[in-house]
Amino acid sequence: xxxxxxxxxxxxxxxxxxxxxxxxxxxxxxxxxxxxxxxxxxxxxxxxxxxxxxxxxxxxxxxxxxxxxxxxxxxxxxxxxxxxxxxxxxxxxxxxxxxxxxxxxxxxxxxxxxxxxxxxxxxxxxxxxxxxxxxxxxxxxxxxxxxxxxxxxxxxxxxxxxxxxxxxxxxxxxxxxxxxxxxxxxxxxxx
Numbered sequence: 001x002x003x004x005x006x007x008x009x010x011x012x013x014x015x016x017x018x019x020x021x022x023x024x025x026x027x028x029x030x031x032x033x034x035x036x037x038x039x040x041x042x043x044x045x046x047x048x049x050x051x052x053x054x055x056x057x058x059x060x061x062x063x064x065x066x067x068x069x070x071x072x073x074x075x076x077x078x079x080x081x082x083x084x085x086x087x088x089x090x091x092x093x094x095x096x097x098x099x100x101x102x103x104x105x106x107x108x109x110x111x112x113x114x115x116x117x118x119x120x121x122x123x124x125x126x127x128x129x130x131x132x133x134x135x136x137x138x139x140x141x142x143x144x145x146x147x148x149x150x151x152x153x154x155x156x157x158x159x160x161x162x163x164x165x166x167x168x169x170x171x172x173x174x175x176x177x178x179x180x181x182x183x184x185x186x187x188x189x190x191x
Contacts, residue, residue, distance in 0.1 A: 040079025
């Protein structure tokens with residue numbers, strides 16, 4: 001029981017350090033930080049684990065010259081970690097279910113175990129990188145690609161919007177406390 005408690009305490013601390021502390025320490029306006037959360041959550045809620053961080057960086061490169069669109073790169077990169085190799089299959093399954101329903105194909109619904117088996121088969125495919133890629137495309141992309149892509153859209157846009165609203169309120173509230181002297185002042189350092 002003690003180990004279980006320690007695991008959750010360590011996980012909570014790690015989440016706080018990786019996701020919340022950068023919000024507190026940003027020296028930029030609250031909107032800049034909130035846009036970072038928004039962009040990070042948008043890319044996190046897509047079936048693109050493994051390339052989400054490069055996509056955040058590419059987004060940052062495209063908008064960084066426009067102050068009204070610029071965002072905190074560090075904050076955005078951190079928030080992509082909501083989905084990762086450990087959480088991707090449950091997220092992907094939810095995207096898949098949503099997509100199948102949006103596409104009007106309820107007869108294609110499968111259980112979670114069947115969904116995971118397709119991924120396991122694709123990842124255990126033929127030898128070599130090209131073999132794995134072709135097995136992946138054959139099994140996963142053709143069977144689940146379109147439903148996952150369509151199904152992720154409400155989660156990507158919804159979590160981006162909610163993340164922006166929540167983080168904007170959070171940062172503004174924290175800064176109001178700091179200016180009133182009720183809390184420690186933030187240390188600069190996160191861009």
